[in-house]
Amino acid sequence: MTQSIGFVGLGHMGHGMAKNILANGYGLSVLAHRNRGPVEDLVERGAKEATTARVLAERSDIVFLCLPGSPQVEAMVADLAPGLSPGAVIVDCSTSDPVSTRKLADMLADNGLHLVDAPLGGTPVQAEAGELSAMVGADDAVFARVRPVIETWAATVVHIGKPGDGHKMKLLNNFLSLGYAALYAEALALGEKVGITTETFDSVIRGSRMDCGFYQTFMGYALDGNRQAHKFTLTNALKDLTYLESMADAAGVANPVGNAAKNSFAMACATGGNGPEDYVPHLVDFVARSNGLKAR
Numbered sequence: 001m002t003q004s005i006g007f008v009g010l011g012h013m014g015h016g017m018a019k020n021i022l023a024n025g026y027g028l029s030v031l032a033h034r035n036r037g038p039v040e041d042l043v044e045r046g047a048k049e050a051t052t053a054r055v056l057a058e059r060s061d062i063v064f065l066c067l068p069g070s071p072q073v074e075a076m077v078a079d080l081a082p083g084l085s086p087g088a089v090i091v092d093c094s095t096s097d098p099v100s101t102r103k104l105a106d107m108l109a110d111n112g113l114h115l116v117d118a119p120l121g122g123t124p125v126q127a128e129a130g131e132l133s134a135m136v137g138a139d140d141a142v143f144a145r146v147r148p149v150i151e152t153w154a155a156t157v158v159h160i161g162k163p164g165d166g167h168k169m170k171l172l173n174n175f176l177s178l179g180y181a182a183l184y185a186e187a188l189a190l191g192e193k194v195g196i197t198t199e200t201f202d203s204v205i206r207g208s209r210m211d212c213g214f215y216q217t218f219m220g221y222a223l224d225g226n227r228q229a230h231k232f233t234l235t236n237a238l239k240d241l242t243y244l245e246s247m248a249d250a251a252g253v254a255n256p257v258g259n260a261a262k263n264s265f266a267m268a269c270a271t272g273g274n275g276p277e278d279y280v281p282h283l284v285d286f287v288a289r290s291n292g293l294k295a296r
Helices: 014-023 036-044 053-059 070-083 098-109 124-129 140-150 165-193 198-205 213-222 234-251 256-270 280-290
Strands: 005-008 028-031 048-050 062-065 089-092 114-117 132-137 154-161
Touching (some): 005 014, 005 053, 014 062, 014 124, 028 036, 028 053, 036 048, 048 053, 053 070, 062 070, 062 140, 070 089, 070 098, 089 098, 089 140, 098 114, 098 165, 098 234, 114 140, 114 165, 140 154, 154 165, 165 198, 165 213, 165 234, 165 256, 198 213, 234 256, 234 280, 256 280
Parallel strands (some): 005 028, 005 062, 028 048, 062 089, 132 154
Antiparallel strands (some): 114 132
């Protein structure tokens, strides 16, 4: 039986994900939002617009969420749950606090509903192309239900474990990527101070063992000035590293490198990098200015 899908959160990642769900033949309902562009594009492609979360829930067997963080996810789950039929699934693709995820999973289970966490790896370009990765926390039977839908927008799907485990893995993944960003920004500032230009730095790193996909998108701004190279905000980066810190505290693990990376993003956000178009590669500007250098 073909399942009906709902989608909440049509931002940089969500629009491409929803578009690919629709393109693969699933009936799709999307929640109305003040940002009309993505909603209207999907409606033109065949999606139905739901004016409220309750209406969307009543139409859907599986609802995907792609929201800023746990507070928004918790509020949306509370709005959706009363309208969902027994056995329905909510799939949280946000980067959320695993403690919150586990509590929501238990609450929904008490009402005959299921929660899956399937946070994302990749960029908006990959979302549009259906080439993201997904780190999934779900019970085995529920994973089997949602996997075909996730595969419409993810080229790589890894079943990490039970609900909450996907978000744990996502925080570890973002610890690495955002840690790279903090290192790159500081290395470039230090290089400029001692006479090594960004161009020279890149000529050594690019193509070497220290090169990677994240380095290339970061340098898309630092070297080439493309402000859209990696559309993930500084505020979301700080949020994710704060969740990482909380997870480390709960596990009793010292996390000094994570805290150092978090503080780099906290500095950027506190000194003006808290807008909707202040993205992770722009960290290089804030670190430069804090060291008396000119930003790009």
